[in-house]
Amino acid sequence: MSTSPTPEAAPLRGLRVLDMTRVVAGPLAGQILGDLGADVIKVERKGVGDESRLVGPPWMPNREGEESTYFQAVNRNKRSIAIDFAHPRGAEVIRSLARESDILLENHRPGTLDRYGLGYEKLREINPRLIFCSLTGFGQTGPYADRSGYDYLIQGMGGLMSVTGLPDGEEGAGPIRVGIPIVDIVAGLNLTIGVLAALQHRNLTGEGQAVDVALLDSELSVMLNAASSWLNSGQLLGRSGNDHPSATPYGIFDADDGQMIIAIFNDREFVRLAHALDRPEWAEDPRFRTGGARVAHRAEIKAAVTSALKGRPRGEWMELLNAAKVSCGPINDMADIVADPHTQARGMVVEQEHPVMGKVRSMGAGFKLSGSPVSYRYAPPLAGEHSHEILREVLGMSDEEIKRDVEADVVG
Structure with missing residues (x-):
């Protein structure tokens, strides 16, 4: 022993x-x-x-x-x-x-x-x-x-x-x-x-x-969705940078004083985002109402979210969006992570x-x-x-x- x-x-x-x-x-x-x-x-x-x-x-x-x-x-x-x-x-x-x-x-x-x-x-x-x-x-x-x-x-x-x-x-x-x-x-x-x-x-x-x-x-x-896309539909997902091939808005966005990540993966969360950004009409807009429609109009929804974020610093937006149960957060380096109260x-x-x-x-x-x-x-x-x-x-x-x-x- x-x-x-x-x-x-x-x-x-x-x-x-x-x-x-x-x-x-x-x-x-x-x-x-x-x-x-x-x-x-x-x-x-x-x-x-x-x-x-x-x-x-x-x-x-x-x-x-x-x-x-x-x-x-x-x-x-x-x-x-x-x-x-x-x-x-x-x-x-x-x-x-x-x-x-x-x-x-x-x-x-x-x-x-x-x-x-x-x-x-x-x-x-x-x-x-x-x-x-x-x-x-x-x-x-x-x-x-x-x-x-x-x-x-x-x-x-x-x-x-x-x-x-x-x-x-x-x-x-x-x-x-x-x-x-x-x-x-x-x-x-x-x-x-x-x-x-x-x-x-x-x-x-x-x-x-x-x-x-x-x-x-x-x-x-662990190739998961990329493998399944090819195996089951014959489609190559390819490189998408910081965007998600099957979801949007899902990426990096600019607030007045820095960048943040907003990650919307379903229609319910998109409705919450629309209301939190004071854009409730997005929830009924046929271009944005469903995940598939949003992907088809990726550039438009990305521009709309970027415009809506103007006027407030990143910290305020993260507090507001998290309170609305919208997935968002900063892009941290290791110093940020170690200092983060949740990590601690x-x-x-x-x-x-x-x-x-x-x-x-x-x-x-x-x-x-x-x-x-x-x-x-x-x-x-x-x-x-x-x-x-x-x-x-x-x-x-x-x-x-x-x-x-x-x-x-x-x-x-």
Whole structure:
């Protein structure tokens, strides 16, 4: 049992995760499982570590060139062990840890871990209850399985960039990537869902299984309306910039002192908007009365709303429109978000103390559980920070045995 100070109510307390992933998607899944109370052991290649540690700038204070802020986003609630698993003894240590674990996460190319005797078929022989989760760009099967895949590439290949950006004919037209690694994020969530489903299967049958998650599959699974439009009507939605292809007014509008978002997705809310803007006649105007009519007259309704907003600052309009139950809000940057009283009330900024790096802040989990809340126990670790602790606690190794592996350059 881990000595991690996990609350008794934590839903995944007592489960151990061997996290052999790096960069974003896999580490995000490991972090979510850690937030839920699992004991997550982050396995890093000795002398290399998770390469996202070096994805900077920006860097953590006083750790320039060593610890990026990028790494901190997806690696809390983990303990790190540094192992050279290309060394036979290192691979043996990984097998021993897998024997004592419930879940293994990995995002190496298909076949990589098999070369070291660490693939699913070998590990299931020593731990039939192990849930072995593989995350790759294109999956374990198919003609692209051996290709490497990163978020930006998959955003293009999976169609996301075909609907993101300004439409042809407008200045600056062209495909644009989403500004955060959204495909990695969705894949990390899918990996977490797969783990939880496999855990329930194990609860029912006693058996572990392999979970196969691909970045491309993950993106395709969330293309939703863009995919359905093509699959069911043969229509390509294309790029629509800040407008919505199927709803309007739904975009960015100018008030007297700045921009705001107004998002109207149904006829009821449009009626409320019309009255809030003192334009009740819009509700009966045949050009605007239904969603389909508004889309057909997009330019006219957009111009009408823009004109109606003149004469008041953004703050007044947001107060008035929100009081009228009209969806609207500002375009915030991170400074605005952290200062927002709602963000603070929801406890979404997590502060943790690290013995070397000092205060580390990250965004909290995106869900609240009334009976088994998430907990934030470990700040993102340094590479190999807990190596000796894990070997003693999980494998029962003595100080002499650990010293032998350190001297053999197997463990860091």
